[in-house]
Amino acid sequence: MELRGQLDLDRLQAVERKKIEGDLRTMEQEQALQEKLAEARREEVEREQTKHDVEEAMYYKGLLDANQAKKQNATAGPGVVCNRCGAESPAGSRFCKTCGERIV
Numbered sequence: 474m475e476l477r478g479q480l481d482l483d484r485l486q487a488v489e490r491k492k493i494e495g496d497l498r499t500m501e502q503e504q505a506l507q508e509k510l511a512e513a514r515r516e517e518v519e520r521e522q523t524k525h526d527v528e529e530a531m532y533y534k535g536l537l538d539a540n541q542a543k544k545q546n547a548t549a550g551p552g553v554v555c556n557r558c559g560a561e562s563p564a565g566s567r568f569c570k571t572c573g574e575r576i577v
């Protein structure tokens with residue numbers, strides 16, 4: 474009787490141990506999964522950040538280009554229209570860029 478009880482106890486402990494080991498494995502898997510998720514989220518955030526940086530850079534470059542274009546237009550002023558062909562040439566041109574007519 475006593476031996477049988479001991480055997481049962483051993484088996485019970487073995488089952489418990491297996492269950493705990495299983496739980497531990499599950500926990501490890503869970504943890505690994507969480508870490509993977511966290512990493513994926515970090516990468517996502519970095520990607521978003523990079524995308525944002527690029528968009529910001531492009532935005533500022535656009536502003537810069539627009540400013541430069543505005544400045545160029547400002548220095549050039551309104552173009553002059555050729556009397557002969559009607560084409561517009563940059564202000565200050567002495568000759569029409571289209572037909573070569575002298576612009577007075």
Ligand SMILES: [Zn+2]
Binds near residue numbers: 559569570572
């Ligand atoms: Zn012309």
